[in-house]
Amino acid sequence: DIVLTQSPALAVSLGQRATISCKTNQNVDYYGNSYMHWYQQKPGQQPKLLIYLASNLASGIPARFSGRGSGTDFTLTIDPVEADDTATYYCQQSRNLRTFGGGTKLELK
Amino acid sequence: EVQLVESGGGLVQPGASLKLSCVASGFTFSDYWMSWVRQTPGKTMEWIGDIKYDGSYTNYAPSLKNRFTISRDNAKSTLYLQMSNVRSEDTATYYCTRYGSYGVMDAWGQGASVTVSS
Numbered sequence: 663d664i665v666l667t668q669s670p671a672l673a674v675s676l677g678q679r680a681t682i683s684c685k686t687n688q689n690v691d692y693y694g695n696s697y698m699h700w701y702q703q704k705p706g707q708q709p710k711l712l713i714y715l716a717s718n719l720a721s722g723i724p725a726r727f728s729g730r731g732s733g734t735d736f737t738l739t740i741d742p743v744e745a746d747d748t749a750t751y752y753c754q755q756s757r758n759l760r761t762f763g764g765g766t767k768l769e770l771k
Numbered sequence: 772e773v774q775l776v777e778s779g780g781g782l783v784q785p786g787a788s789l790k791l792s793c794v795a796s797g798f799t800f801s802d803y804w805m806s807w808v809r810q811t812p813g814k815t816m817e818w819i820g821d822i823k824y825d826g827s828y829t830n831y832a833p834s835l836k837n838r839f840t841i842s843r844d845n846a847k848s849t850l851y852l853q854m855s856n857v858r859s860e861d862t863a864t865y866y867c868t869r870y871g872s873y874g875v876m877d878a879w880g881q882g883a884s885v886t887v888s889s
Contacts, residue, residue, distance in 0.1 A: 708880060708881055711877050714871070760808075762815075765815075
């Protein structure tokens with residue numbers, strides 16, 4: 663199994679930058695793509711795709727969200743953070759079957 | 772608008788069986804791989820498995836493949852999850868998802884809640 667590890671929580675002030683990390687125990691790169699994706703889940707809602715293949719913005723997602731990384735280390739950045747961004751963020755790999763990280767809950771200071 | 776609507780959840784006794792459905796609309800269902808994902812009360816997300824667009828191939832999480840079966844009826848634009856011999860640890864919200872390219876879950880249903888308890 664590919665295991666994804668995220669920090670459980672992060673507190674950031676409005677207008678500042680939030681950086682959420684996801685580390686894997688195996689390389690998720692394959693033929694030039696990193697099979698890592700990010701989702702946002704607000705309370706009481708289903709998850710929503712934010713970033714696919716590590717750095718590609720999904721349709722309709724504001725440019726405040728960005729992703730980077732390769733191999734086993736990935737980050738999701740929100741800059742600047744808005745009040746509506748309070749949510750839990752999950753990384754997910756599709757290199758070998760599918761697994762999710764434990765989620766990082768983003769809160770405002 | 773892409774829509775996925777799950778149904779069939781509820782309270783079920785340990786050892787029983789349950790079948791969830793997911794009706795798709797707003798896209799050509801038979802063109803897409805689909806999957807099921809569950810989220811425990813503690814918010815852990817677990818991929819259950821997926822099914823090819825024509826129903827000819829399935830993958831499962833190793834820990835679940837012996838009890839869960841995914842199927843689809845393209846004529847009805849419906850995805851199914853058959854759960855057997857359910858346990859308390861199967862208590863979760865079950866989501867159906869659509870796969871875009873590269874195994875990305877680009878659409879999610881609102882979820883169906885399943886509680887396993889006597």
